[in-house]
Amino acid sequence: MRIQKTAVLLSSTAAAALVLVTGCSASGDGSDSTGDASSTVTVEDPWVKAADEGMTSSFGLVENAGEADVTLVAVESAIAEDIELHQTSDDGSGAMSMEEKQGGFTITAGDSLDLAPGGDHIMFMDIDGPLQAGDTVDLTLVFSDDSRLDYEASIRDFAGADESYGDEESHGHEGHEDHDGQESEDDHADHDLGDGDDS
Amino acid sequence: MTALSRRGMLLGGAAAGAGFAALTACTPRPDEQLEDALLDVGSDTVPFFGEHQAGIATKPQAFATFAALTLRDDADADAIRRMLQVLTDDASRLTQGRGALADTEPELAVTPARLTVTLGFGPALVRRVAGASAVPTWLKPLPAFGIDELEDRWTGGDLLLHVAADDQVTVAHAVRMLLKTARATAVPTWRQSGFRRSRGSEEPGTTMRNLFGQVDGTVNLRPGDDDFASGVWSEEGWLKGGTSCVLRRIRMDLDGWDRLDTPGRDQAMGRRQSDGAPLTGEHEFDEPDFEAMGPHGFPVIPDFSHIARARGDDPRPTMLRRSYNYDDDTVGARDGEITDAGLLFLAYQRDVDEGFVPVQRRLDELDLLNQWTTPVGSAVFAIPPGCQEGGFIGDTLF
Numbered sequence: 234m235r236i237q238k239t240a241v242l243l244s245s246t247a248a249a250a251l252v253l254v255t256g257c258s259a260s261g262d263g264s265d266s267t268g269d270a271s272s273t274v275t276v277e278d279p280w281v282k283a284a285d286e287g288m289t290s291s292f293g294l295v296e297n298a299g300e301a302d303v304t305l306v307a308v309e310s311a312i313a314e315d316i317e318l319h320q321t322s323d324d325g326s327g328a329m330s331m332e333e334k335q336g337g338f339t340i341t342a343g344d345s346l347d348l349a350p351g352g353d354h355i356m357f358m359d360i361d362g363p364l365q366a367g368d369t370v371d372l373t374l375v376f377s378d379d380s381r382l383d384y385e386a387s388i389r390d391f392a393g394a395d396e397s398y399g400d401e402e403s404h405g406h407e408g409h410e411d412h413d414g415q416e417s418e419d420d421h422a423d424h425d426l427g428d429g430d431d432s
Numbered sequence: 433m434t435a436l437s438r439r440g441m442l443l444g445g446a447a448a449g450a451g452f453a454a455l456t457a458c459t460p461r462p463d464e465q466l467e468d469a470l471l472d473v474g475s476d477t478v479p480f481f482g483e484h485q486a487g488i489a490t491k492p493q494a495f496a497t498f499a500a501l502t503l504r505d506d507a508d509a510d511a512i513r514r515m516l517q518v519l520t521d522d523a524s525r526l527t528q529g530r531g532a533l534a535d536t537e538p539e540l541a542v543t544p545a546r547l548t549v550t551l552g553f554g555p556a557l558v559r560r561v562a563g564a565s566a567v568p569t570w571l572k573p574l575p576a577f578g579i580d581e582l583e584d585r586w587t588g589g590d591l592l593l594h595v596a597a598d599d600q601v602t603v604a605h606a607v608r609m610l611l612k613t614a615r616a617t618a619v620p621t622w623r624q625s626g627f628r629r630s631r632g633s634e635e636p637g638t639t640m641r642n643l644f645g646q647v648d649g650t651v652n653l654r655p656g657d658d659d660f661a662s663g664v665w666s667e668e669g670w671l672k673g674g675t676s677c678v679l680r681r682i683r684m685d686l687d688g689w690d691r692l693d694t695p696g697r698d699q700a701m702g703r704r705q706s707d708g709a710p711l712t713g714e715h716e717f718d719e720p721d722f723e724a725m726g727p728h729g730f731p732v733i734p735d736f737s738h739i740a741r742a743r744g745d746d747p748r749p750t751m752l753r754r755s756y757n758y759d760d761d762t763v764g765a766r767d768g769e770i771t772d773a774g775l776l777f778l779a780y781q782r783d784v785d786e787g788f789v790p791v792q793r794r795l796d797e798l799d800l801l802n803q804w805t806t807p808v809g810s811a812v813f814a815i816p817p818g819c820q821e822g823g824f825i826g827d828t829l830f
Contacts, residue, residue, distance in 0.1 A: 266767075280533045292534075365516025366616060375630065389534035390616055 270376035273299025274340070279386035281351075281370050282394050287365040290319075290394050291355040291372065291386055295338075296345040304377035305346065306337035308355050312370055315358035321351060331356075337377065350394035366390045450796055459472030473598055473631050474543040480524045482818040483673050484665065485825065487550035487594055489655040489754065491636065494604050496756050497597035497625040498679060499611065500554075500589025500811060501618035509672050511562045513830055515617040516551070519593075520824035522613050523549035526606045532613075533578050540605035544633075545598040547606055551825045552677050552813030561829050566687065568668065570676060570784035572815050577796040586681045586809020594677075596632040601701040624681060624809070626756025626776040639708065639716065643757050643773045644689055644804070646701055647708025650716055651742075664752050666782050670828040673817030677786045678751075680777040681758075681809030687769060699726060700800040702737030708738065738801040741794050751787035752780040774805070784812055 279293030296301050317333045324330040331350065338353065340346045348354050355372075361426045365369065366388050374382040447476045460468075478486045503512070522532040527547045566697055573588070591614070595606045603625075611620060628640050642648040651662045666674050689697070698704050702711055702720065710720035711733050722740055724732040726735020744750075759773040781787025793801070816826045 278533055282534075309477065322747045365511075365514055365611070367517045387518075387521070387533055392612075393536065 269380035270297075270299075270303035270378050271374065271380035271382040273297055273301075274303060274374065274376070274382055276382070276384045277375070277384075278366040279372070279384055280389050281357075281364060281372075281386045282391045283364050283366045283388050284360060286360060287362075289357050289360055289364060290350075290352060291357070291370070292348045292394075293386065294345055295340060297340040297342060297361070300342050302339055302341045304337050304339045305374055306377050307375040309359070309375060309381075310370060311361070312364065313357040313360045317356045317358070318353075319356045321355050345401050350391070355395070362409075364388045440737050440748045443474075447452055460578055461626055470632065474545050475529070475545045477528055477544045477600070478546050479704050480527045481818075481821050485548075485550045485674070485815060485818045486527070487548035487596055487817065488664070488675060488754070489633040489660070490546070490548050490596075492628055492640070492754055492756075493546050493596040494598045494630045495550070495600045495625070496776070497603050497607050497623065497626050498621045499593040499595070499607060501593070501611075501614055502620050502621045503556060503560065503590045503618045504616075505561070507617045508830070511617050512557060512561055513824075516826045518613045519549075519551060519610055520819065521641070522609055523606075524821075524826075526609065530690070534610050536610055537605060537608075540601060543599055543602055545602045547597040547602050549606060549610065550592075550594040550596075550815065552594065552815045553826065553829075554588065554590040554592070554811070556590045558814060558829065561826075562670070566670060566829065568666075568671060568814060570789075571812060574678070574784070574789065574792070574810055574812060577792060577807065578716075578809070579796055579802050579805075581683075581806050581808055582810050586622055586624065587811060589621055589811050589813070592677065592679075592811070592813045616649065622760060624679075624776055624807070626758045629757060636723045640755065640757075642755070642775050643686060643759065644697070645705050646697075647703065647705075647716060648755060648775070649753045650703070651709055651739075651749050653749050659748060660752070662782070663750060663787070664780050664782060671814055671816065672828070673692075675780045675782060675815045676787070677783045677813045677815050678777075678779040678784055679809070679811045679813070680779075680782075680807050682777050683772070683806045683808045684774040685804045686771045686773055692804075700732050700737060700803075702733045702739035709739075718729070734800070736800045737800055738795070738799050740792055741797075741799040744790060744794065750781060750791065754778045754780065774808075780815070811822075 273294050277294040277296060279291065281291040282289045292306075295305065296343065305318065310316060315348070316347065318337055319331045320334040320338075321329050321331045333356075334353070338346050346353065368388050369385045372384055372386050376382075396430060478490055479512045480486060487616050498593055507515075523604055525535075526541050527544060527549060529542055529544035529547075531541040535541065553571075555567050558567045558571065591616075592611050593607065595603050595605070595610065598602045607623075629638070639647050639649050639652075648675050657702050664675050667678070692700070694705060698711060703709060703716075704711065708716040710718055712721040712724045713719070720739060720743075722731060722733055722743070731740075735741075756776040757773070758776055759771070762769060762772045779788045817828060819825050819827055
């Protein structure tokens with residue numbers, strides 16, 4: 234599903250304007266706008282990993298259909314105060330490590346940013362949970378020109394994308410390859426956040 | 433590779449100077465045409481959204497898996513709604529050849545092969561969502577029949593996932609994805625898989641044969657016939673546009689059947705095994721003549737035969753039969769048996785008490801075939817109507 238949410242521009246110099254988009258947005262009215270980063274960006278198949286509490290992450294394909302590069306600098310949501318853009322990279326030892334992406338993600342014109350488990354992603358600290366599969370989360374992408382893109386992400390149960398931060402030394406949380414998702418029947422709602430037990 | 437891309441490559445070769453390739457491209461060899469047609473089998477899709485759920489009026493796919501789940505004790509109406517929304521979203525993507533959201537193996541989804549996902553509700557699910565008054569009168573265990581030897585491991589269920597496609601890998605992936613989605617709310621209780629002829633193995637529309645060798649399902653409601661909609665689709669309340677599903681696991685004693693020679697088999701059925709024609713006819717779809725007498729003064733179609741007993745006073749079919757063969761491993765089978773095979777008998781009708789039950793009562797009283805067939809599993813589900821984009825399967829119940 235391609236989500237093209239109505240983008241609300243909150244630039245200090247421009248009056249709030251609605252950009253005409255289609256898809257799952259609640260309203261399709263508004264005037265066309267060009268030149269703002271959010272007006273050329275869409276998020277395809279956005280989702281958030283279900284979690285009761287602690288940390289979780291969000292994914293989706295962020296596409297820049299415009300003719301200018303855009304830079305995603307922040308994400309805002311009511312589910313957490315502390316939200317970071319994370320990149321995942323090979324730390325040289327073969328294990329993957331993640332860290333906050335300083336300066337945000339620049340998406341060149343016509344390109345896209347694939348936010349995916351084991352790769353770059355949006356990271357939520359200390360969520361106001363529970364986030365249950367089947368519900369949705371409202372998210373806002375904030376770009377370097379202060380334009381914003383509101384969209385709705387679906388919550389899904391997911392065994393991977395463990396955010397093992399309970400132990401600060403257990404970075405490399407995305408690197409394990411043997412996670413088979415075989416949670417026991419009874420702890421299905423416990424997504425092992427923060428316990429680092431299977432890193 | 434599609435026909436277009438292969439020929440495109442060949443034409444590319446021609447442009448580069450390989451003249452013979454262009455000739456080949458204009459007249460694809462028969463085996464290439466066959467390959468192209470076979471690839472169409474994998475890419476074919478069945479629409480997901482609509483008035484009715486897919487997988488019922490759909491021409492039966494080659495492979496089907498039926499998985500029954502039991503709701504967790506703490507699964508309330510809200511949890512069930514969330515599960516159904518995600519199951520719907522998963523199904524809407526998978527059936528169109530796309531991975532589900534959060535699908536860890538989307539590569540397995542790109543061959544839809546007419547995948548359909550059909551959800552069914554047991555009485556407990558309906559009750560938990562909308563109260564006892566929402567449970568149709570027929571949504572309950574079937575009456576106990578004398579021939580039944582039901583085993584718990586094939587019986588009942590709160591939620592049915594019926595997943596079918598012309599490719600077994602596609603089915604396996606979809607089932608796995610849907611079970612993962614349901615896991616927080618419902619746990620698997622039984623799972624049964626069946627098969628028919630593969631697509632392309634025989635003429636489309638050929639009546640299936642069961643593992644007794646019999647043509648099985650000649651008298652049937654057929655999509656497009658005048659009586660199909662009234663016989664299958666419910667008009668009642670939240671179920672309007674839906675139907676009911678009876679799933680009977682019928683064990684077939686192939687070892688015992690081996691001892692019966694062709695005339696005996698034909699008499700037990702009332703039809704010839706060779707071509708499915710009634711014993712009074714020449715072709716499969718000839719109307720049986722139950723009055724016709726043989727030279728010794730007995731009916732040509734014996735009174736105890738399956739088709740004589742199955743037929744009620746009204747000869748018109750009262751259900752859509754859409755069965756699958758099963759042939760499972762024999763670990764734990766009875767002494768000396770080399771086969772555990774049978775039929776996943778699927779019947780869809782507006783009302784179970786008008787469709788399946790009267791027929792089964794007659795067969796329970798007398799049917800020579802009962803000597804070789806034993807129902808060992810039984811389940812009844814309400815099949816909610818289809819949904820439109822933005823809705824979800826079962827939304828009329830909420």
